[in-house]
Amino acid sequence: xxxxxxxxxxxxxxDEAAGVGVKLGALxxxxxxxxxxxxxRAGVSRSTAxxxxxxxxxxxxxxxxxxxxxxxxDTTLLALLSGDVPALRLAQASAIPKRVRASAPATEQGGQxxx
Numbered sequence: 001x002x003x004x005x006x007x008x009x010x011x012x013x014x015d016e017a018a019g020v021g022v023k024l025g026a027l028x029x030x031x032x033x034x035x036x037x038x039x040x041r042a043g044v045s046r047s048t049a050x051x052x053x054x055x056x057x058x059x060x061x062x063x064x065x066x067x068x069x070x071x072x073x074d075t076t077l078l079a080l081l082s083g084d085v086p087a088l089r090l091a092q093a094s095a096i097p098k099r100v101r102a103s104a105p106a107t108e109q110g111g112q113x114x115x
Contacts, residue, residue, distance in 0.1 A: 005057040018055030020064065023080050023088070025053040028071045030091035041070035 006014060028038050039049035044063055052059050052067050068077060075085050083089075 003058060009057050014055070014057060017057045020081070021053045021055030023083075024064070024067060024071065026091065027068075027075065027080065027085060027088055028053075030087040031071055033071060038067060038070050042066040 035049050036046050039046045043066060048063060052064055068075060068080060079085050
């Protein structure tokens with residue numbers, strides 16, 4: 001039987017649970033793994049994987065840890081929470097837009113700029 005934990009959990013803890021879910025989803029995407037594949041490896045249904053990534057506070061710690069293990073067996077929960085995961089840092093760095101080409105320096109010719 002599923003228990004609704006939201007009315008007994010402080011709002012800031014619900015926010016933390018959502019943050020864990022977001023980080024798990026980002027790590028899964030950074031590792032280029034589908035949600036279905038991660039769920040199968042963790043031994044949970046895909047709907048449970050959706051709830052884990054949504055930060056559902058009713059998911060058990062064991063489910064969250066198995067999901068993390070399925071995505072990245074060398075990543076600890078502490079590293080995930082602190083953001084100290086190389087795959088996440090690399091994904092965040094590659095998400096920053098880069099200039100396609102360097103802009104040409106403007107030169108002044110008789111009061112006009114030549115671009």
